[in-house]
Amino acid sequence: MKKKYQELKNRLAEISHINSAIALLTWDQSTYMPPKAGLARGKQLANLTKIAHEKSTDAELGKLLDELQTYSDSLDYDSDEASLIRVTRRNYEHAVKVPVPLMAEQSNHSTITFEMWKEAHEKNDFSLVQPYLEKTLDISRRIANCFPNYDHIADPLISFMDYGLKATEIKKLFATLREELVPLVESITAQPETDDSCLRQFFHGDKQLMFSRHVSKRYGYDLERGRQDLAPHPFVIKVAANDVRLTSRFKERYLAENVLSTMHETGHALYEFGINPDYEGTPLNTGASVAVHESQSRLWENIVGRSKEFWEHFYPQLQAIFPEQLESVPLDTFYRALNKVRRSYNRVEADEVTYNLHVMIRFDFELDLLEGKLAVKDLPKAWQERYESDLGVTPPSDADGVLQDIHWFAGMVGGYFQGYTLGNILSGQFYKVALKTHPEITDEIGAGQFTTLHSWLKENIYRHGQKYTTNELIKRVTGDDSIMVEPERKSLLFHVKASFDAHVK
């Protein structure tokens, strides 16, 4: 069996090397690729993805997994061997269940739809993309139906990103959160508008990068095992365990953009850096799910990076870099500006309190569309109405409304949006336990020290990689049975605590 197990690892290593190449090609595409190389890059990526998929669905791999099942059953559930076999089997079954022609149809349709969406967005004309979105919805349903034993048709789609989480549970969770969130937003926005003009002066890009790199390094980002570059959209990409690259961007007229997005991406990177190095070359060498990954980016961005303690330490340093702009701005003014809450119609630009309302709107629509309760043609009107009722704003156009996000026009309807808000909630749920175990964390943040928090996260979450599902990990870390919004509000909205403090208190 040792030999079979080694054969499994060899096959998985080969797939992981192809995925490394895909990761580097993707990173390069957003950073250093020459302008005219795009067309060829698309073909290279499509081709390597095809090869990786062929190797991931190879019948020989399935046979090997069958042969290893008894061995796996004889081992401790938590052992690396059993976990590797378990997770590989889960991925394999996921991959083989969607027939190749359907995958190809989805891939081709996505490419066309994406192009149509660009035109529709530019021309503010939903009708251009409506028939394509209808077909995307149809394809999404057919993909879901490749996994017939679901409770809700969205469940298989959600499981691609957040394995084990169910639509109805998420719906209930979101309802609880909304109950708290809507009055919170109301009470905040009833206050006089926060003045954030201190963030909207001119801040030289190089100096912004100098500061955010300093913070990122203090968080624990290791430049021997990664690098930081500029890109149009901030992201983290993992080429290998010792090659986790971060990108960021800056706006010279808005200071918050660079520092917050760098903290966010650093959170993702710390997670990947912290995975047990023995898992290199296997499917265990990644985060548990989109939701857990997002909990880490949100934790380092919002819970740590927007906190008063953090800025008590770092604000004097920032003032020293930008004396002209910030010398006369008190810490409290800066802190409130960084946590400003405002109703808007744009998800990406939303603050961290209203953000979740944007996500819930999209999640609900996904379920309605998949269930057949809502027709694609009625989506623009429903969008307008829902924004008015939930956020009290009216998007000025479809381009600023239903067409603002690319997700539905670049793949599937369903499975994408829940992770953002689940991550927000989870970040609070995890952080509460960390604080309970190590109450000194708050003081350490105030001293610019993050080792205790970082070590706790590594020990309890990061090192496991994809060994455990989201719910298994929550149970291990918190003792809770699943993602929870707690009634006493202690961790309920931990991620918006800073905003809450800044505005309401």
Add this chain to the structure above:
Amino acid sequence: MKKKYQELKNRLAEISHINSAIALLTWDQSTYMPPKAGLARGKQLANLTKIAHEKSTDAELGKLLDELQTYSDSLDYDSDEASLIRVTRRNYEHAVKVPVPLMAEQSNHSTITFEMWKEAHEKNDFSLVQPYLEKTLDISRRIANCFPNYDHIADPLISFMDYGLKATEIKKLFATLREELVPLVESITAQPETDDSCLRQFFHGDKQLMFSRHVSKRYGYDLERGRQDLAPHPFVIKVAANDVRLTSRFKERYLAENVLSTMHETGHALYEFGINPDYEGTPLNTGASVAVHESQSRLWENIVGRSKEFWEHFYPQLQAIFPEQLESVPLDTFYRALNKVRRSYNRVEADEVTYNLHVMIRFDFELDLLEGKLAVKDLPKAWQERYESDLGVTPPSDADGVLQDIHWFAGMVGGYFQGYTLGNILSGQFYKVALKTHPEITDEIGAGQFTTLHSWLKENIYRHGQKYTTNELIKRVTGDDSIMVEPERKSLLFHVKASFDAHVK
């Protein structure tokens, strides 16, 4: 047949996409890869190379080529279709003839030998690496013997780099060249030593790069289809037809390094840029051979870039960038310094006149070793003696002698070195025809214009990619039957003309 031909192209495109990924992984390894990512990168490269090799030697590909042979025979030899089938078949036969276990043995042995060479080089101890080099020689012979119908045992090894060229012809050619070269070196070095101190002042790296990028662009390097980065060793790497990347380095205390190496690499890049874009994704999408490739780097570096005409135009610009260092240095002094000839024991640092003598020494030893005339254990002594007789210098140690180059310790004995000097000769042979057709080229260079020369090279050499062998290309371009050192010295040492002018005239 059209369908079969399309199937061939699809298979080749798939291989070319994997090679694109290999190229990017390699480029990144020398430019932006994080320090600790090296081990994983080695595995990624080995794995993708294995996949590319499997696909290049797939029996289905061989069958397809057999089926297409009659079709190919019915077509014009010069047609793209016939050429693609012909070149693919040649590569295929080359690839399948070396058994996989022998390839693996060579690859593993190379890795170990390379590590041993590093130690031997550091400790100046040839005996450490001697048994490994003996095995390398044995492996090289066994690889050569996979192609049994050779005239000389080095021929199959040479054909990996310079298909169609034969050891005995090259030997004869080199002998002719040496006859001219040795007295030339003597007459030059009999003159008082040239003062090149003007190049050895402090020159700020950023300004050097500014100038060399300007020259590179004027030569025709297209930054929309490529990019220029710093790397420890200058190279050009082609990711795709529209993605040809150049790297360079600089020495702040030696001005010639950056500008000459950038011209050299630009020559390689212009060749790759100039290939017919229809050849993308096929084996035709690369240069004809190492020798022809080297002829282009040498042409743009030495014939154009070391010429008096070139500097008549560009020297005032260089002076404007470095007024403090160069304002009081006359053009002639600068020009002589740039073309300084000196006897030395180091190939890489050699000037362009003595350079060929270094290459010939290595080439002769390769033949002697392969023929069994020289034993590995006698190599250090032979090396010393030959340097004394040919170059009049004694290497102070084996580290500075027989151990100075990595080539024999990183792959095979044989096949590597001839290309450097063949390229030098060819650059003169090609340039002579260009000048005969367009005598205005010299004046244009003097005006900083390169369009006529570049267009001629593109039309006559670059666009064909790998369609023709080296000799076929020489015949088409020059009418000559092969690489020639011409008796009347007109093109004989065209590449050293500048040195010759600067010193002897």
